[in-house]
Amino acid sequence: DTEVTQTPKHLVMGMTNKKSLKCEQHMGHRAMYWYKQKAKKPPELMFVYSYEKLSINESVPSRFSPECPNSSLLNLHLHALQPEDSALYLCASSPAQNRDFGSYEQYFGPGTRLTVT
């Protein structure tokens, strides 16, 4: 199974809502990533988990809260978002060896299209 799945595919939420994005992989990868992609732009790295521990937080606002409950699952909890947070949110995973994941390719999910109203 070389697939990364993301749910939901689309999400519309108000600025006062709380919602979560979910990502799952069963490739045995020990690194997982969240990216934000605006239209006609490259993905921007938000968070990296390595061996279920947060390794990288790219100065993301606290209204985005990641969680890695186990080695196959990655969540992104959303609260009090702004309209400018509307974007495609991509999850990815990669192998990691001895917590080193930089040499490895990433496998991306199809994304969640988020609209904040």
Add this chain to the structure above:
Amino acid sequence: AQSVTQLDSHVSVSEGTPVLLRCNYSSSYSPSLFWYVQHPNKGLQLLLKYTSAATLVKGINGFEAEFKKSETSFHLTKPSAHMSDAAEYFCVVNIRTGGFKTIFGAGTRLFVKA
């Protein structure tokens, strides 16, 4: 400073003609280099990767890329374009600096004319 430059924001080719998408990088460290493709409203798919083995790398769907350290380039080529190749292409550099940094190029939109 580390950076990735995709030299063309748009490339247009006719079906059956060669494709060249250019990528230059700047890094003080030995990088891992990747090309990904993104079709509209989809996630990214890995085309190929370079991680200090052979400098000519073959990928999926007939794509290949050559790592040239002296030119700090990693250009993507395909001998014959197909309509299904129309998409956005990203050159990506991973740098291990004691930490980790992933740098995406701005992307190149490939158009394929019938």
